[in-house]
Amino acid sequence: MSDPIDDPGFGLSAEELADRLALVAEAVCRHYLSAGRRAGNYWIVGDVANNSGRSLYIRLTGPRAGRWTDAATGQYGDLLDLIRESGGLNAFRDVAAEARHFLRLPAATRPLDDTGRPVWRDGGASPERARRLLSMTRPIAGTLAERYLCGRGIDGAADHAALRFHPACHCRDLKTGRSLRFPALVAAVTNSIGEVTAIHRTFLDPRGQGKARIEDPRRALGHLLGNAVRFRFPPDGDVVAAVVGEGLETVLSLSQVVSGMPMAAALSAAHLAAFVPPAGCLRLYIAGDADAAGRRAVSTLRRRAEALGIRTQVLNPELGDFNEDLLHLGSDRLLAHLRDQIAPEDAAALRPAQ
Incomplete structure (x- = not known):
């Protein structure tokens, strides 16, 4: 797939779009191949139709992240190919549009604002959920979040209004699905006019020993x-x-x-x-x-x-x-x-x- 993508302000080629998907390979797999599971540095599933099994494996990390092979059929490719096969898409324009939607990139026909910047897609209620959670936080001064950042050599973080603390923030164990709660450093994500569009959480060890001992202790909610x-x-x-x-x-x-x-x-x-x-x-x-x-x-x-x-x-x-x-x-x-x-x-x- 080498056709250029007509994307004002971005000029992404198919290779660049595949690279962008590879940076979030596990999220792509969880979305399109939900019947599979992570095994080390790979996502394992039955086939591109999302059937259970162990024939298809996708690399999640390293320079070959996003590359996949189906040992049963001999099929292989990158994550754009995976989106094409799993969705039964033929035209490259449709594959690119689906990839854009997943990545929340502006569509090829997305209008530009008065400054020439693309108008971003509204993907649903996630920003509202992020804002509600942010409203439950407090400043980080004197909290475990400030202590964590001090341990990383960062002083004066309490002066930044974008940094907040939640004493018992909900998170889900990615291996077992269990609901857990940890203290968290919460950062407010904003757009160019200062509106909160997302939050980023760093879950912390309650004993003050750095990040929480869970898979992926850094997680986001909303539009980043x-x-x-x-x-x-x-x-x-x-x-x-x-x-x-x-x-x-x-x-x-x-x-x-x-x-x-x-x-x-x-x-x-x-x-x-x-x-x-x-x-x-x-x-x-x-x-x-x-x-x-x-x-x-x-x-x-x-x-x-x-x-x-x-x-x-x-x-x-x-x-x-x-x-x-x-x-x-x-x-x-x-x-x-x-x-x-x-x-x-x-x-x-x-x-x-x-």
Whole structure:
């Protein structure tokens, strides 16, 4: 599948759309092949028609994430092929439309707003559920959430209104289906005009030993694509320069030494690739993680931002990500490392958080 997808502002080819699906391979499998189950780094199911069994296996992680083979029939392909086969779709345009719907990407014919940005699809009641849960939270000052972030080398997190705490947040055990409750760091995800579209939860160990001992202790609810957890964004007015990164802790680590610039955490590589730059932005600093998915996401966002006339600069960590840099190398070295990567006109933003 190599036909280009006519997508204003995104220009995604079939290969890029397949890569986007591969970043959330397990979610694709759970949606289209619900009769299967995870076994290590693979999703195992009977066939593309979602029958039970063990013939079809899909890689969930690594450079071959999203690639699948049916040992019984000899069929193989990527996740676009899987969507085509499972849905009985023939035309590539229909396959692409289904993939867009799953990823919450704007449709090829989706209109643009007055700024030239796509109007996002409304996928149902999830944002309302996210807002209701957010209303049950409280500030993180003095809570287990603040203690957790301090353990990651992040001070002053209580000053960020986007970060909240829930003392007994519901979550489901992904292996057994049991309903559980854990304390949680809850982050509000907002769109470009400040509306809450989703929340991100980091479930915590009640004894203060880091994240909860469950499969996938980081989970989201609502619409993330194109949106982000925002720090220091002005309530009104344009943003000339901003930083966007993948993980919450990555961006909060940068905020320790880049304290004079708005920042946004997109929360995953797929969502970083689809981040909508703020209105009026002239310079966008993209903090990438040092892995294949992070590099692909940075490349996609750079192309999109530069097509809008925004100058981009990639901020590269010395280790795996900027939280590792902060923890293992210290804030002074992190600050020195960033000096060479920040444009002279934004140098005043490089100062330790007070």
